[in-house]
Amino acid sequence: MALKSTSTSGLTLTRLMIRPTTSKYSMSGARHYSAPLDGTIPPAKQKYVPTSGTYPKGFLVSGTHVGVKPTNKSTPDLAFLASETPCAAAAVFTKNKFQAAPVTVSREMLKRRNNSDVRAVIINSGCANAVTGKGGLEDAENMGAEADRCFDPPTDGKGGSTIVMSTGVIGQRLVLEHVHVPNSLTLARLPIQKILRKIPSAFEALGTSHDHWLSTARAICTTDTFPKLVSRTFSLPSSPTIEYRMAGMTKGAGMIHPNMATLLGMIATDAPIAPNLLPSLLTNAVNKSFNSISIDGDTSTNDTVAVLANGAAGGKEITSESSDDYSIFQKTLTEFATDLAKLVVRDGEGATKFVTIRVTESPSEVGARKIASTIARSPLVKTALYGKDANWGRILCATGYSQISEPGMPINEVPEIVPEKTSVSFIPTDGSPELKLLVNGEPESVDEVRAAEILEHEDLEILVRLGGGKEEAVYWTCDYRYVFNSSEAQL
């Protein structure tokens, strides 16, 4: 099989000389697909795993087993996404001061390429390649370079064109648990040779079928209980007859498990977007989606969400922020990212509830967001939700401390919160009327039976009206499972 074309390119990468059919690029082993199908997905989560999808033109994907963790004997742990043509691409990265090697490498690559001419994404799970020093940076660079080698070599002098991501345990502990050798530093890094050796077969395995996408989504999982894959079609005003497609995957973010939870996301679309517009489109979308969810409140060293647009569906390229196409695409991307982000919340470890926190009537969007975030992160709110307790006092309490200062600092002014204007309601997800708990700072006479009915459902919206403006913000969160005492927990 010809992995490289014989043609040469100018400033852009040449076309990938493989045909996007599934038959030619089948996976090398059936087990790679079996993880989502072998019954390990909890029954309550199976409804979130799609059985079909509409995938963007010109993108090929594969999920391959490497065995990054020595204990992993068959589950795919290497995800490869490739585009037949160079893409506009953008990514948002963790703001954690300790950034993993792949974050540094990918950020620099996108900067060097001005968000243009990106060809692939390569992701391993099982090891985060974080806090791994210079060796870790080399590992991440080598992963990208090995993926690059599957394509025609770029001749634009801008180096690699692959986004690299890793997720798993930070530092060396993963390997140390299994192998005892004198110098752990050599083990702190990725088992990079194993990964590099498998990249060519991952490339061979690329395909476009739903099973390919599902296997790839599976390969980026760590503590996730189900693969998180979403696809959709959309159209743009300037080309109403073209069906554009968007597909993406994500992984979370489990509270409580002893492994590190990292949030990764990858979105591909065949719509044509000017590279210089993609970063702000993605940032806007992520702020209202991946940055508006809370599982455990921790921000990882590896968090990365990337978008690639290859324009393979044709039509007019979006080149202006003031165009209708831009607005529609922004809306589409934000909704899509939100759908993905919500799946992460659905998979919060031990979670039984999916809770929307909506803060409205705020003088500022920033204030509303801070309040929504604080409620979403409050352990007391989250444990009350697990206990199906209509405890609006805890919601109010979290609202009230959401903008307080650090100890020793002057107290914030907090213009957003006026106790006697604040109202709290439960909004049922079945369309029935809201249940008012607090109205303008005064407790309502709560129908406890009705409250219990609403809290029986998996989904719930908590609405906080601040009564002081027109801005709003939304967060999505889950409950915290807890144990009452040790005799019940049997731990």
Added chain:
Amino acid sequence: MALKSTSTSGLTLTRLMIRPTTSKYSMSGARHYSAPLDGTIPPAKQKYVPTSGTYPKGFLVSGTHVGVKPTNKSTPDLAFLASETPCAAAAVFTKNKFQAAPVTVSREMLKRRNNSDVRAVIINSGCANAVTGKGGLEDAENMGAEADRCFDPPTDGKGGSTIVMSTGVIGQRLVLEHVHVPNSLTLARLPIQKILRKIPSAFEALGTSHDHWLSTARAICTTDTFPKLVSRTFSLPSSPTIEYRMAGMTKGAGMIHPNMATLLGMIATDAPIAPNLLPSLLTNAVNKSFNSISIDGDTSTNDTVAVLANGAAGGKEITSESSDDYSIFQKTLTEFATDLAKLVVRDGEGATKFVTIRVTESPSEVGARKIASTIARSPLVKTALYGKDANWGRILCATGYSQISEPGMPINEVPEIVPEKTSVSFIPTDGSPELKLLVNGEPESVDEVRAAEILEHEDLEILVRLGGGKEEAVYWTCDYRYVFNSSEAQL
């Protein structure tokens, strides 16, 4: 018994005409003392409950059963502290925007009296009197006024002289769970008549014995598993022959329990302190003690810590911030408040570990505090500690995101954190050498056996060296109990 003196006073309150002996002011029922002694204290916590104490002169206390919660048939839930002579007093209150009625009433009283001539503290547990509107304010005022009536009426025209605190469930849900009536708003308030009726007998029951103090500490508890009482003696340079005393109590702060956790603290000393100095002495002490602990990260509507100084032990009044006496008293008060605050952490619900987070070598104290606070609150760190997992990656991760901005905001500069200068160690509490996990950003070859040994102990210190300055901050936190999956939890 003469509850009021026949003498009149000038600008200060008259002396309380009761003698500070325990025999005369015995409690009216033995059950009031029984809660800490009847075996309900978990065996592992019994070592934190003192069997004797050295209590400050001129202070009398009692814990009385009211039955604020209808289900409480015998446990003391009304705490009364009185001083024979008017006190200098100060308090720090929650910064939560939704402040409970007793917070408002006590704050105004202390302001009106310029921190002088305070006579008593009255505290109920079982209902927080928070988010209770004007009615709740009246209730809190009436509680204070009823306590005031036990003393000679003040003639200084400054109104009441009693600090009021409440702790329990916010709003109306507590009572609604037990009594169903059409209009819950009338039930949202304290069962104030029950409390007011008992205040005279609480006054009659005042005494100075260790049992009195322990019963009073018991009366302020809610979800606490043991009463938190500390006492000590100290001396001041200007009066080396005088033995001063300090006693105090606190209550927490349980993660996970469906009731509201409020932090209250009350400290009494017989040292003579000028009223104008007491607020800053207390604020400094609280910032390094009660504001440096984290159980669940939530800041309640009722949090209050008060200090009263009656000068009954004699000696020279502390009137200057630049005196040696001031420095020594500040140090004493801070250490004492720290001892109290640590007891709250010891009682974190489900907690198995007591963890000191020390962040050193920081360019700023504020930065060190923010980092320590973030590590102490990280659910991933707390669950790793529960799992006895030497997961320094999570510690580093929390360090790295401790100063990140809200979504959509520009990223902070965070001068405190330089990855390649950051080191993380476990400091064993048995005096054995530290276990280095990360040195200048490079992972150490960790002796897993040694790490496991250290993590077996209840107490542990996590030391983060930032390598960039000389400031430091300390936080105390506990672990989070968690369940691996539902079959283990049997929930």
